[in-house]
Amino acid sequence: MKQEMLKFLSIAQSKKRENKQVLKDLSKSKSPQLDNLFREESDNFFKKFSCLDCANCCKTTSPIFRDVDIERIAAHLKLKPGDFVAKYLHLDSDSHYVLNHSPCPFLGTDNYCSIYTVRPQACREYPHTDRKNINQIMDLTYQNTLVCPAVASIVEKLKTDFIKK
Numbered sequence: 001m002k003q004e005m006l007k008f009l010s011i012a013q014s015k016k017r018e019n020k021q022v023l024k025d026l027s028k029s030k031s032p033q034l035d036n037l038f039r040e041e042s043d044n045f046f047k048k049f050s051c052l053d054c055a056n057c058c059k060t061t062s063p064i065f066r067d068v069d070i071e072r073i074a075a076h077l078k079l080k081p082g083d084f085v086a087k088y089l090h091l092d093s094d095s096h097y098v099l100n101h102s103p104c105p106f107l108g109t110d111n112y113c114s115i116y117t118v119r120p121q122a123c124r125e126y127p128h129t130d131r132k133n134i135n136q137i138m139d140l141t142y143q144n145t146l147v148c149p150a151v152a153s154i155v156e157k158l159k160t161d162f163i164k165k
Contacts, residue, residue, distance in 0.1 A: 002049065002053050005054050009147075012155070019155055022159055041157050054111070064098060065098065127151045
């Protein structure tokens with residue numbers, strides 16, 4: 001992972017309490033400007049960095065696999081959905097299918113995903129910084145500050161540009 005990306009994660013780790021409170025406060029915001037700022041800062045981050053430089057999400061966490069994801073990926077791998085589940089997934093405490101372990105078994109040493117074209121919806125949407133009504137997922141955003149340098153960077157930028165205005 002690039003040094004600058006590690007720096008963002010380190011800052012987020014050192015500011016866990018502050019970030020949690022800031023994002024909790026932002027969850028009450030109804031400002032459409034918040035969505036725009038997240039989207040704009042996300043675009044700015046990804047002009048400089050690539051997920052392939054990091055892949056920390058794939059190395060440390062698991063997406064939720066919906067039934068449609070399971071069926072699509074199983075077909076791609078020429079497996080029956082039940083066999084795919086038995087080999088790769090388990091139900092978590094919220095009754096969601098997640099990977100048995102990290103890193104993701106479909107992540108290559110070059111940080112490329114071997115099932116990229118059929119990856120789960122949660123992977124397609126990650127890091128969830130270009131959503132409408134982002135204020136509704138501030139708990140998830142906080143968790144993502146600890147995993148994704150992009151989210152950590154965006155939150156730091158928002159604290160200086162959005163909150164202090």
